[in-house]
Amino acid sequence: MDVRPIRWLVASTIVSSLAAPIACGESASDVASGRDASTGVGGCTKGCPDGVSSGDGWSSGLDADGAGATGGGTSDAKTGGTGGTGGTGGAGGSSTGGAAGTCGTTEICDNGDDDDCDEKVDCADEACADKACGPERLCKSNECKSVYQNVGVNCSNNNKTGTELCVAAGFQGCVDSIGYWWFQCAGPGDCPSAWSGLTCSSYVGANDCVGVPIQGSQYATSAKGCSTAYGANDHGYDCQSWNPGYNVRLKCN
Numbered sequence: 444m445d446v447r448p449i450r451w452l453v454a455s456t457i458v459s460s461l462a463a464p465i466a467c468g469e470s471a472s473d474v475a476s477g478r479d480a481s482t483g484v485g486g487c488t489k490g491c492p493d494g495v496s497s498g499d500g501w502s503s504g505l506d507a508d509g510a511g512a513t514g515g516g517t518s519d520a521k522t523g524g525t526g527g528t529g530g531t532g533g534a535g536g537s538s539t540g541g542a543a544g545t546c547g548t549t550e551i552c553d554n555g556d557d558d559d560c561d562e563k564v565d566c567a568d569e570a571c572a573d574k575a576c577g578p579e580r581l582c583k584s585n586e587c588k589s590v591y592q593n594v595g596v597n598c599s600n601n602n603k604t605g606t607e608l609c610v611a612a613g614f615q616g617c618v619d620s621i622g623y624w625w626f627q628c629a630g631p632g633d634c635p636s637a638w639s640g641l642t643c644s645s646y647v648g649a650n651d652c653v654g655v656p657i658q659g660s661q662y663a664t665s666a667k668g669c670s671t672a673y674g675a676n677d678h679g680y681d682c683q684s685w686n687p688g689y690n691v692r693l694k695c696n
């Protein structure tokens with residue numbers, strides 16, 4: 444029996460298979476259909492799996508699992524996202540674009556938004572300056588703040604000067620301060636009506652936590668400017684028992 448032709452046929456088949464390496468999930472029949480696995484040219488009949496484009500060497504137009512590729516979509520707060528393209532052959536992609544934002548031409552200086560879309564918010568935008576924050580308001584930490592701030596001083600932050608309290612509130616320094624102290628229960632509250640700068644004309648007469656009007660010896664103010672500390676031990680109190688503490692009204696700069 445002459446076996447030479449059979450050996451030649453087997454060897455030839457092996458060499459032929461190695462000449463067209465199978466890659467990218469292709470089956471031998473895909474390769475046989477015309478796609479060159481090394482260059483991606485020629486396409487196959489299998490179609491693209493999710494997340495693989497024809498540029499990766501897969502033929503386009505078919506979805507490998509039949510479920511449809513999910514659209515990617517891009518996100519842009521200013522222009523709105525772009526929806527992805529659904530796969531063909533399966534259900535369409537489900538991604539939809541984001542809602543478009545709005546861009547104005549003017550930065551509103553005290554609303555927490557970048558109104559003119561230059562990535563600078565409120566007083567951090569050159570279009571705004573301290574004066575844009577309004578009277579007695581300054582731009583601090585990219586936010587318009589009133590120069591008047593109320594801060595409590597009690598046993599947890601004892602002995603603080605007006606300057607220290609203003610700096611802690613984000614300001615450069617202090618212009619003046621007055622501390623308000625209720626001797627009754629609940630400690631100092633906020634001004635019952637509007638503050639007038641550092642003063643609260645309606646503080647006396649406000650009710651404490653049991654409805655008793657605050658007046659006379661039940662109430663004290665301490666005007667300590669900026670360099671003298673407010674202390675929880677003021678007015679005969681200590682930090683061993685209940686202590687109302689101050690409501691310090693600051694004017695900062």
Ligand SMILES: [Ca+2]
Binds near residue numbers: 550560
């Ligand atoms: Ca802006």
Ligand SMILES: [Ca+2]
Binds near residue numbers: 552554555557558564
């Ligand atoms: Ca704004």
